[in-house]
Amino acid sequence: MGAFLTAGPLSAVDGEGRLLFEDVNIELAESELAVLDGPSGSGKSTLLRQLVGLKPTEGAARELAGEPFTGTQLPAWRARVTLAAQDAPMLAATVGENLRFPFTQQCGGGRSPDEARLRDLVAAVGLEAIPEDRDAGTLSGGERHRLALVRGLLWNPPVLVADEPLSGLDEETAAICFDLLLDFAHRLGHAVLCVLHDRALADRADRHIAVVEDRP
């Protein structure tokens, strides 16, 4: 059997037109947590955004569990290969709406969030004291990142792509959140790809993918 997820070739240039990376192919195995490494400014976020199809890619093919996804199927692809973006963006809405909005979209297919799982996740990351009707705009950076992680896990996509999901968290909380990600990745029919700054945690990943400097 081939890879669980394949996407590529992906190429990008930075704002000044310099090449960031060229013809990159990404493969993920089922039930693995892979960490994307590389120096800052090497285009890791850009690569993740291209992988999930939020940034234009030319001629890239995407396949999940043997099923190809072409241009007009990108929304369906993103519902399955879901990005928890850098800086944990939130809708200008309540905490509860932020957790549940994906289920109200067409791609939710009438699914409803698993309330028991929601309670467990919120408690695990230490957000149980925050009422669901609180305005998400009033959360601290750390709270926002934990909320974004809970949202991603609750949505339960086959592949969760997380761009620095643990930034702004203290060591202990970061470790708990990383365990949640690892747990999620190791289940059947799942995989996780993330960018992490914490070396100690990143060392616990199943595999490392490196964006290497290849400039003269």
Next chain:
Amino acid sequence: MSPVIHLGWAELAVATVLVVAAGAISLVLRLGIERRLGLAALRTVVQLGLLGLVLEKVFALRSPVLIVGILLLMTVFAAREASVRTSKRYRGIMVDAWLAMAVSCFAVGAVVTQLVVGVEPWYDPQYVIPIVGMILGNSLTGIALGLDRFLDHLVSRRHEVELRLAFGASRREALSEPLRVSVRTGMVPIVNAMAAAGIVSLPGMMTGQILAGAPPLQAVAYQIVVMFMIAAAVAGGAMLVVLLAGRHFMGADAVLRLDRLRTAK
């Protein structure tokens, strides 16, 4: 009803005394604005005079093709005006603005001239041109406001738009919030004008009709029609222009393409 009082050369000459008085005040107080005032007064006379001559010719037209052509030309000018009022632009903004204004204003104009007023023949320029002109002129502000707000929303709230996309939103779902916000913004001026009509302001058209000798209730009836038609044209035009603009920034693959945006100088 009293007959309409005719204004001739002598009456206009008397009115000129008023603007000369304004110039005298400028001289006495050393406002230094008398030259510009004089020039502006001259332009008023020349421009309105030309318009009057053109309208006399236009109102004498009996060719539906020519009249529709004039209406189309009016929509082009209105679209140009609307598309330069936004702080952000994109390739094709003018075409989108034109299409939105033409469709909404012609649709509303058709309802008003044919069903409400019942113009005979259907293209009678004395009714069709002022009515469509009024719809265009007044809906222009709302359409420009809506479009400006939409482009601004895509930039300032891009993270929210992309957050929805990241969780599998379709193009329609990702753009529905920007669309609602923009159309609402575009409608604020006409809603305010409708709410204040007759209390805070005496609408210009109504005043004109009353001066021209129309019974006040008739003038009121026309003014109500005008307010309603502008509301419809703004709602339809703003919605349409935002839908068209949305297609520029998001294709069927639902990728937000802000690289297609240009900031106006």
